[in-house]
Amino acid sequence: MIRRPISRRAALMGMGAVGLSFTLPKQGFAASGKVNFYNWDTYIGETTLDDFTAATGIEVQYDLFADNDELFAKLKNGNPGYDLIVPTNDYVERMIVADMLVPLDHALIPNIANIGEGFRDPAFDPGRKYSMPYMWxxxxxxxxxxxxxxxxxxxxxxxxxxxxxxxxxxxxxxxxxxxxxxxxxxxxxxxxxxxxxxxxxxxxxxxxxxxxxxxxxxxxxxxxxxxxxxxxxxxxxxxxxxxxxxxxxxxxxxxxxxxWEDTLCIPTGGPNPEGAHALINFLLDAEVGKDIAEFIYFATPNAAARALTEESYRDNPAIFxxxxxxxxxxxxxxxxxxxxxxxxxxxxxxxxxx
Missing domain, CATH: 3.40.190.10 (Periplasmic binding protein-like II)
Structure with a gap:
């Protein structure tokens, strides 16, 4: 399904930053518990989080922020409990300098192989030590x-x-x-x-x-x-x-x-870094990335996902x-x-x- 694009840069337009919980029965996975995910509004696939829970047994608490300033302010004096966040590239640098992000374990993210060549070594995070690309x-x-x-x-x-x-x-x-x-x-x-x-x-x-x-x-x-x-x-x-x-x-x-590039990062002090790694890897899956991209209609840096998308998305010069x-x-x-x-x-x- 491809839907009409929605501005993720816009304010929440009166909706407020709400918390949503998606839960399905546990099916057994190395990582467990709940992942607290802090993301932009209208910036996830229609069934992505349900699918993740079904595949892993890990619940997702999904909270929304309006902009990078709100995200930064929420975490700068200590992480209130988030495991995964989505800062934009320049804020990744600010958070690295402020010791607000933890290094990623690439061994737990095999789907890093799906990332396009141009997104593997960005100036703001050489070698992708702290971030994985989400949308651009x-x-x-x-x-x-x-x-x-x-x-x-x-x-x-x-x-x-x-x-x-x-x-x-x-x-x-x-x-x-x-x-x-x-x-x-x-x-x-x-x-x-x-x-x-x-x-x-x-x-x-x-x-x-x-x-x-x-x-x-x-x-x-x-x-x-x-x-x-x-x-x-x-x-x-x-x-x-x-x-x-x-x-x-x-x-x-x-x-x-x-x-610009929005990224997946694990903030310092998150209670479930293993679950966060599992969710990052899931989001970088080719089929999952395809569904997210076609639903929110932003450019995916996931080359494997882009190859699976419909032509109207894949070849749109306003997107790519x-x-x-x-x-x-x-x-x-x-x-x-x-x-x-x-x-x-x-x-x-x-x-x-x-």
Whole structure:
């Protein structure tokens, strides 16, 4: 079953972070007890946890968080009892530095063999010592096809051109907005030198009068409503509105975009690391990964799972961008607290600029 994509970046939209328990009779397994799993909303297969319990006899307590900040805050002063969590790549680094994650035992995760080659040795966690890849995606440009002569192929269309003045939106996040400005400048989106940050800030301020909105996770809605023609957005969010309006497309510009990756990690102090390893291995199974990917409609890093998926998912360029676009893109690494402060200060000046 392939369902319409749901934004896992969005807030819980009034649902609240609820706990769900899936339990089937135990059938005997080396790991036992209960696994406490802390994940994003709408980010698991329809029957995945029931299937895991049926296969292993291990119960799953499933709790939801809204964003990485909530996850980090929940664990930074001590683990309240979670065995498995799903932080994004830059937060993996923060948690490693803060001694919030335990090394994985690869011998307990034989399905690591299913992971695609490009996801086996990431800069944020060399050798996959602390994390396994779960899902990935990108930041690029959503656009209305009827409003452009050709798909926008450069970040210049958003950052320096007046062609779409008053018809543009960007994410309401300084690090991402400045990061794509750095890509346009030919720099790494992880090079936060004072000179680079100053140039990015000046570029955004100079373009600000032409920008309709800095959208807090709703640029796709502005695009769907016809209020903008180009929107800097998460590909998963653009996929939502592409499903509703075939006049909407998505592209990663020639300079490259940002690749994000959500990961499976075991937090320090979890009561059942053996069960957590068992669940990680289960989630990396090819058939299980296929079902999850087709249900939540995000890009799987599981090559064996992708090979089993339906063509409409497997060959969708908004989910799996062309290889050259991915090659020019980068994964954000944690810039350090000093750089974070400088980025926040620059973003405050952008918002205050007339």
């Amino acid at each position: 995606g990108s930041i690029g440009i959503g656009y209305r096809k009827s409003a452009v002569d050709s798909p926008p192929d450069s970040w210049a269309d958003l950052y320096t051109s007046d062609k779409y003045a008053g018809r543009l939106s960007m994410l309401a996040d300084g690090q991402h907005v400045f990061g794509m400005a750095l890509k346009l400048m030919g720099e790494s989106l992880n090079d936060w030198s004072p000179e680079n940050l100053k140039a990015a800030e000046e570029m955004v301020i100079a373009q600000k009068d032409r920008i309709t909105a800095f959208a807090p996770d709703n640029g796709q809605d502005l695009l769907l409503a016809g209020e903008v023609d180009l929107a800097m957005e998460w590909n998963g969010d653009i996929l939502q509105v592409m499903d509703e309006d075939d006049d909407i497309g998505y592209v990663i510009p020639k300079e490259g975009g940002m690749i 961008p062309p290889e050259d676009a991915v090659a020019n893109s980068e994964t954000a690494v944690y810039p350090g607290q000093d750089a974070v402060q400088r980025i926040d200060e620059a973003w405050t000046r952008v918002k205050a600029a007339g």
